[in-house]
Amino acid sequence: MADQLTAPRAASPATTVAATAVTMARMKLAVLRHSRTGQQGQMTLTGVALGGVLALGTLWLSVTQSPEMLAAAYAVWLLGWLLGPVIMGGGDETLKPEHFSLLGLPPRRLATGLLMAAFVGFAPVVSLSALLGLLVAGVRLGAGNALLAVPAIVLQLTLFVLVSKVAVGALSLALRSRVGAIGAGVINGAIVAGLGQIWVFFWAFGETGVPGLVWWLPSGWGLRAVEGDLVALAALAVLDLLLLGLWAALLSRRTGARRVNARPRRPMTASTANGALIAKELRTWSRDLVRNHQLTFALSYGVCFGAAPLILGWNGMLPYAGPIFIVMAASMTSSLYAMDGTALWLTLMTPGATDVRGRQLAWLSAVTPVAVLVTVGFGAISGGPWPLLLALLPALLGGAAGLVPVVSIYGLVPGTDPHKRGGNPLRISEDNNGLTGLAYLMLALVAATGAPAGIVAAQYGWAGVPVGLATGVWCWWFLGRLAEARLRSHGPELLHTMRTGRKAASSRSKRFEDLPKSKQTVAWIGFGLGAIPLFPQGIVACVFLANGQLNHSWFLATYMEPGLRWSVAIGMIVLGVALYGMGLYAIRQPSATPETAATETSAPETTATPETATPETTTPEAPTKAP
Known part of the structure; x- marks a missing residue:
């Protein structure tokens, strides 16, 4: 292929460019033909x-x-x-x-x-x-x-x-x-x-x-x-x-272009192991430009999302810019361990060490001041609601700080080492589908951690604040402990995944891979598309219909005639549940019958070959009489 790209020197410029284009298109087609298999x-x-x-x-x-x-x-x-x-x-x-x-x-x-x-x-x-x-x-x-x-x-x-x-x-x-x-x-x-x-x-x-x-x-x-x-x-x-x-x-x-070294920094000093971890992680947050971009993106998204309804003269969304920023920051950093690449070996080679707590505290140190400033500032401009805001703030911060390491470890997507990212720093992993799935999962999970405090605050006012504090502290402690245990028990496997880009096949994934291609396709379509009619077009549309909010661009039911609105919304919910059910039915494994179990048990005996037979099995036996 390389010879085809550089060979036609004597040809006309147009012919040379055309030959190069055709060769690269063939290369791309060959790569896609051999890579678009399995889960991807x-x-x-x-x-x-x-x-x-x-x-x-x-x-x-x-x-x-x-x-x-x-x-x-x-x-x-x-x-x-x-x-x-x-x-x-x-x-x-x-x-x-x-x-x-x-x-x-x-x-x-x-x-x-x-x-x-x-x-x-x-x-x-x-x-x-x-x-x-x-x-x-x-x-x-x-x-x-x-x-x-x-x-x-x-x-x-x-x-x-x-x-x-x-x-x-x-x-x-x-x-x-x-x-x-x-x-x-x-x-x-x-x-x-x-x-x-x-x-x-x-x-x-x-x-x-x-x-x-x-x-x-x-x-x-x-x-x-x-x-x-x-x-x-x-x-x-x-x-x-x-x-x-x-x-x-x-x-x-x-x-x-070549990357230039960053300007010298003062040496990091710490008196405890956790202090060293926090200092290292904060230094990474300040020097890694991809993390700078992610946090800035999350902040800009939260502020602009909350401020957009000001065009209509409504400031009711403005106080929630801070909570939205927290949720988006957690989503953007859901691949926290993948962004560090194979540097995980530093932790694994230190006996008894784990950096989960240090990463949690560093994440809170980077996000909390901005979230508090945005929430309090915009809350003062719009006049609250203070019970709900002060309940959501600790609940979401603790939930996000607990979920970020858990999701990034349990759902580890192999990442590219920072010094090997090449000319496209955005490409922190070759598995973009996996990163996108983690990001959307994090959005739902972090929002769920704030739901109890939000519901209590909406119903009982200031009683939601201690609930938010309790759920935030519990999520930070329990989920962090869960991540620590996973890192200690599966550290070598995680490092192998980071080094090779291949995950160790679990029994569940092995069963899925053993399914026929048609059933795998049905399962992916069901799980991939089921959320669209179920949540935005179904549940959220029902909320809008109940509140009398019509003609919203993303929700089909709000555009229907009055007699069809609820039917369309409920039909979307049924369609979403049906798609999920279709996916579950496709991956359902048939239970083994006694006949199939007996066949599987006796299979090695019937398929034995002379090369693999033991001396006992090859010993001549006495002839038996025919019936």
């Missing part, structure tokens, strides 16, 4: 199924709704390509630019080849299916417009992929400095919080929820080209070329 393949299939549903929804908009709605849908797709790789750990790194740094490829040639390889995958195929809505819109207008839709689809898909690559490249470059890491965290947190509170902006823009700005965004240029605006089509092509050049420049910086 099943999770990929679940993501493809969810993306297919979204693509079908976009096509439905192209048939039944106005062009403005279709333009808004493509704006959401563009935001997904822009933010998805950033949030989920650095995007597609199947072919890393560092792998080709010694071949001497020109930056534009390398960028073009990697761009062609980026089109090989499931995400571009799903986005291409959604972009077929441009063809549908063109057919509705006429034959000439349908012909314009073909180049518009190609250029729009190229824009999606290039925007994703440039965003990851720019953020990776920003994470090489503390100012860049903090600035990127602020921007990304604000954008993600805006998407989470998008109903506020839809409400502000009017009942249609479609501002005229969507026509002027690059995501709408393809639709404008289909309607006969050739200037928009040309602008889309020029923008793709500019983004390709920008990505080539970012690639050259990524493969050629």
Whole structure:
């Protein structure tokens, strides 16, 4: 493959670039063909199924709704390509630019080849299916417009992929400095919080929820080209070329840049073992730019999520910015041990040592002051509610401090050593699906630790504060002790997982792997998609209907006619439970019958071969009479 990338020197530049692009696309296809198996393949299939549903929804908009709605849908797709790789750990790194740094490829040639390889995958195929809505819109207008839709689809898909690559490249470059890491965290947190509170902006823009700005965004240029605006089509092509050049420049910086050593720090001093652990961990929090980015992202998300309803003149969400920050900070640091890589051996080689308590105290030292400041400050601005806030604060802090080490140890996802992260610091692990699953699990678990105190405070006021203190201290102590016990008993296995990237197969996972592929697929679809209709479209929608809150963008039931709202919400709950039941039924193992048990027991005797037979079994026996 390397010879094919560098051989065609005498050919024309266009032929050389095309050959490089085709070779890299073949490399990407070969890697995907051999890696999309097992658990990762099943999770990929679940993501493809969810993306297919979204693509079908976009096509439905192209048939039944106005062009403005279709333009808004493509704006959401563009935001997904822009933010998805950033949030989920650095995007597609199947072919890393560092792998080709010694071949001497020109930056534009390398960028073009990697761009062609980026089109090989499931995400571009799903986005291409959604972009077929441009063809549908063109057919509705006429034959000439349908012909314009073909180049518009190609250029729009190229824009999606290039925007994703440039965003990851720019953020990776920003994470090489503390100012860049903090600035990127602020921007990304604000954008993600805006998407989470998008109903506020839809409400502000009017009942249609479609501002005229969507026509002027690059995501709408393809639709404008289909309607006969050739200037928009040309602008889309020029923008793709500019983004390709920008990505080539970012690639050259990524493969050629070298990290500089941090400025000298005062030596750490501590009088106790726990003090040394806390000092080491706090030094890591201050020097690891990925952790700087994660905490800044969590803070920006909490503040912007709570402040978004101020657009409508409602400050009721503002006091909860602090608790939201705690939950998001725990979610972002759910892979705490994975971020340190194989440095775990330092703890395992020290007799009787464990760093769980030190990590817990360091995490609290990094998060608590900011959480208290944000909660008290915004609570003073909005006037409370103080019992609920002061009950949630210790409950969530203790719950998060206990859950972070437990989840990161029990659900350890093999990470990349910090000094081996390469040019993409966001890529702290090769298993992005595993990291994403841990993050979502942490969101639910930390929120659950604050539920008892929140319920008591909502019903009985100040009585919730001691409940929050008690649950927070108990979660910190008990879950920390649980993590310590796990680290002591399974330390060598955890280190093996970090070193090799492979988890020791448990009996439960072995039984799952022994299932037929069809049952594994059914199980992943059931468990992967069951939460969507059950929680947001079912339970949360019922809460909104009970409170009379209608026309919220994410909840289908709130858009139905009055006689169908509750039926749709309850139907979604039933659908979610049915999907989970389908997954459980698929993994259910049939009980062994006496006949099968006897067969399994006698199998070694019937399959013995002369080579493996013992001398006793090969001794001739006396002939027996035929019946």
